[in-house]
Amino acid sequence: MKKQFLIACLALLSFTAIPFISQAQTIKISGEVSTPLTVDAAYLQKFTQTTVTRKDRDGKDHTYSGVILSEILKGAGVTLGPELKGENLTKYLLVEAGDGYQVIFALAELDKSFTDRTIILADKIDGAPLAPADGPYRIIVQDEKKPARCIKQVTAMQVHFVK
Amino acid sequence: MNQSKHDPLLNRLKKSRVMFLLLIFIIISGWCYIDGGIETGPYNLVYPSNFGNRIQIPADNPTTKQGVYLGRMLFYETRLSANNTISCGSCHQQDKAFTDGRAFSPGVDAVLTPRNSMSLVNLLWARKFFWDGRANGLEEQAVTPLTSPHEMGQALTVSAQKLTQTVNYPALFKLVYGDDQITGDRIVKAISQFERTLISANSRYDQYLRGAYQPTPDELKGIELFNTAPQPEKGIRGANCSHCHGGPKTYMELFHNNGLDSLPKDAGIETLTGLPADRGRFKVPTLRNIALTTPYMHDGRFKTLEEVVDHYSEHLQQSASLSSFLRGESNEAGGKSLKLLSMEKKQLIAFLNMLTDSTFITNPSFSDPHLISTKNKKH
Numbered sequence: 292m293k294k295q296f297l298i299a300c301l302a303l304l305s306f307t308a309i310p311f312i313s314q315a316q317t318i319k320i321s322g323e324v325s326t327p328l329t330v331d332a333a334y335l336q337k338f339t340q341t342t343v344t345r346k347d348r349d350g351k352d353h354t355y356s357g358v359i360l361s362e363i364l365k366g367a368g369v370t371l372g373p374e375l376k377g378e379n380l381t382k383y384l385l386v387e388a389g390d391g392y393q394v395i396f397a398l399a400e401l402d403k404s405f406t407d408r409t410i411i412l413a414d415k416i417d418g419a420p421l422a423p424a425d426g427p428y429r430i431i432v433q434d435e436k437k438p439a440r441c442i443k444q445v446t447a448m449q450v451h452f453v454k
Numbered sequence: 455m456n457q458s459k460h461d462p463l464l465n466r467l468k469k470s471r472v473m474f475l476l477l478i479f480i481i482i483s484g485w486c487y488i489d490g491g492i493e494t495g496p497y498n499l500v501y502p503s504n505f506g507n508r509i510q511i512p513a514d515n516p517t518t519k520q521g522v523y524l525g526r527m528l529f530y531e532t533r534l535s536a537n538n539t540i541s542c543g544s545c546h547q548q549d550k551a552f553t554d555g556r557a558f559s560p561g562v563d564a565v566l567t568p569r570n571s572m573s574l575v576n577l578l579w580a581r582k583f584f585w586d587g588r589a590n591g592l593e594e595q596a597v598t599p600l601t602s603p604h605e606m607g608q609a610l611t612v613s614a615q616k617l618t619q620t621v622n623y624p625a626l627f628k629l630v631y632g633d634d635q636i637t638g639d640r641i642v643k644a645i646s647q648f649e650r651t652l653i654s655a656n657s658r659y660d661q662y663l664r665g666a667y668q669p670t671p672d673e674l675k676g677i678e679l680f681n682t683a684p685q686p687e688k689g690i691r692g693a694n695c696s697h698c699h700g701g702p703k704t705y706m707e708l709f710h711n712n713g714l715d716s717l718p719k720d721a722g723i724e725t726l727t728g729l730p731a732d733r734g735r736f737k738v739p740t741l742r743n744i745a746l747t748t749p750y751m752h753d754g755r756f757k758t759l760e761e762v763v764d765h766y767s768e769h770l771q772q773s774a775s776l777s778s779f780l781r782g783e784s785n786e787a788g789g790k791s792l793k794l795l796s797m798e799k800k801q802l803i804a805f806l807n808m809l810t811d812s813t814f815i816t817n818p819s820f821s822d823p824h825l826i827s828t829k830n831k832k833h
Contacts, residue, residue: 389709390710
């Protein structure tokens, strides 16, 4: 009886409640990775927080904080650091946003042994969570002149080989 | 003496021989109509280089001439609907750039679709289909209108059975797939092949981009406004439409909340993801042939291009889900919407009219083949 009631409740839930429960945005990391990941706020807290200051479209400097992108990718087993050589240099990271916008980075652009430029996955601007239309996660590319790759509302990251 | 000329038996034999030859001729020409009349081999998809080669053709459904032929027959085939009255072509009419002029379209049960019928053009480059982008590829998309109870309302297995009982279709499926088995999967694949050929690349805008048309001063100003982001502090005026409708195809496969409502009746992609950021988020459609595809928006709320431009110029509704690029995008310092001058609106619309491709909407290769064959029969 209890079991039937539970099943009935679950069935009812699946038809009614689920579409109306607000979900929290996560980021799926897949492709050429050894461990596919789903990144959420709790997962990001495990990493050292880094800040990057750059101008936004308003022309003013803002301080963004978050996690260095390559650290997150290392957690998924992406070939960075000593492994980033040979054919692995033909790999790229495809970042996708909730609005379908996509940008790519060559893996070498993200790797500390290639560049000092910091690229972070930010979740805060000037100490506050990103605005809903920009967040909860946004890539911030230090010193890049155009903000076009500072992709907002990140939903997925895929590592691929160039075909 | 030659008596054969007058031999009645011989004459009858001659007559019947003529009749026999005539019969053979009819049979052969009939056979040619089914088989020999249809070109076979790979279909050459022709498009300008500025469209780019990020085209989408699944490995298990290469585009062939015979596949496109069959797909076109099926696209206009009313037997694929539960009451034999609706085809894909009912809501996607060529003269309206493959839309139907309605806000919502009635299905076999006369119930209206929840969203506006989308134009079919340059689908070869599209990856996500429907207003909410939920279908990954044409093959996946086509199943929904065929089977939805409020659209064509017929299970694919039933459609396959109905076509199996026809005279022409089994032979056509054999020509395309190697045997005459008709399945839902094969129906959907052929329709998708035909849809991939719906390429529009000869509007006045295309002609301008290839140096074959000199736009009027209004059209040129419209192009400039379309492609320029407003910067009132620098005295630069613009409408920045190209942020989402940019490139030669005027399609970038983006999904945005474009400020139609603060509290949308149709939650759009939020219905799928449960994410508040996706509230009222819909596909940013192509602007190609936009002058022919009224009414506009996912719910067909705007009847004219003037109303659409007025929306972005004056009526953007603020909400937490409003896409960031529309926030504070204005020709007035501190403005919340574009605030275009009436002359600028006219110039923008002059440009939008450049996107009409009359060769696309009159291309005989895209028209209803059943109409042509009935016309021929009448003659």
